[in-house]
Amino acid sequence: LSAGINGGExxxxxxxxxxxxxxxxxxxxxxxxGTAVSVANDMTEGIIARFRTMAIHRGSVLIGHVIGSxxxxxxxxxxxxxxxxxIGFRSTDATPIEWLAAFGLLALFALALTWIAVGxxxxxxxxxxxxxxxxxLILLPLLSSAFVPVDSMPGWFQPIAEYQPFTxxxxxxxxxxxxxxxxxxxxxxxxxxxxxxxxxxxxxxxKFNSNAK
Numbered sequence: 001l002s003a004g005i006n007g008g009e010x011x012x013x014x015x016x017x018x019x020x021x022x023x024x025x026x027x028x029x030x031x032x033x034g035t036a037v038s039v040a041n042d043m044t045e046g047i048i049a050r051f052r053t054m055a056i057h058r059g060s061v062l063i064g065h066v067i068g069s070x071x072x073x074x075x076x077x078x079x080x081x082x083x084x085x086x087i088g089f090r091s092t093d094a095t096p097i098e099w100l101a102a103f104g105l106l107a108l109f110a111l112a113l114t115w116i117a118v119g120x121x122x123x124x125x126x127x128x129x130x131x132x133x134x135x136x137l138i139l140l141p142l143l144s145s146a147f148v149p150v151d152s153m154p155g156w157f158q159p160i161a162e163y164q165p166f167t168x169x170x171x172x173x174x175x176x177x178x179x180x181x182x183x184x185x186x187x188x189x190x191x192x193x194x195x196x197x198x199x200x201x202x203x204x205x206x207k208f209n210s211n212a213k
Contacts, residue, residue, distance in 0.1 A: 022141060029166075071179070168189045
C-alpha cells in the first residue's frame with residue numbers, strides 16, 4: 001500500500017482509498033478535543049455557575065455541549081470527505097444503505113468520543129490540562145490500522161492495535177465504503193461506541209453533579 005505514495009495512478013488511488021476511512025475518524029478525534037477545552041473553560045470561568053442560577057434543566061448544559069460537538073464533528077467529516085473526493089477518493093461499490101450506515105457509524109463514534117471529551121473537560125483544572133488529557137484521542141488513531149494493516153505490525157503490538165476503539169471502526173468504515181470484509185469489526189465498533197457513550201455520560205454527569213454541591 002505504501003508504494004502508492006510514489007507509485008503509479010492505480011497504486012495512488014488504492015492508497016488514498018485505504019487512508020480516507022482512517023482520516024475521517026481521526027478528524028472526529030481531533031475535533032472533540034475542542035469540546036474538552038470548551039467544557040474546562042466553562043467550568044473555570046464561572047459560566048456554569050451562572051447557568052445554575054437560571055431556571056433551566058441542570059443537564060442541558062452538558063447536552064448542549066454534546067449536540068454542538070457532534071454537529072461540529074459531522075461538518076468536519078464532510079469537509080475532509082470533500083477534500084478526499086477532490087484528491088481522488090471514490091466509493092463506487094457502496095450502496096445508498098451502506099452510505100447511510102457509514103454516516104451513522106461516524107455520528108455514533110462522534111457521540112461516544114464527545115461524551116468522553118466532556119468528562120475529560122470536567123475533571124481538568126484548566127483548558128491546557130483538558131487539551132493534554134484529551135491527547136489520547138489523537139494518539140490512538142496513530143496506533144491503529146489507519147495507515148498500515150494490523151498484520152504488518154510487530155506481533156506483540158497487533159492485539160493493541162486490533163482491539164482499541166479506532167481500528168474496528170476504521171475497518172467497518174472501509175467495509176461499508178470500499179467493499180472489504182467487515183467480519184467481527186462491526187459488532188466491536190458498536191460495542192465500543194455504546195460502552196464509551198455510557199462511560200462518558202455517567203462519568204460526566206457524576207462529576208458535573210458533584211461540582212454542583
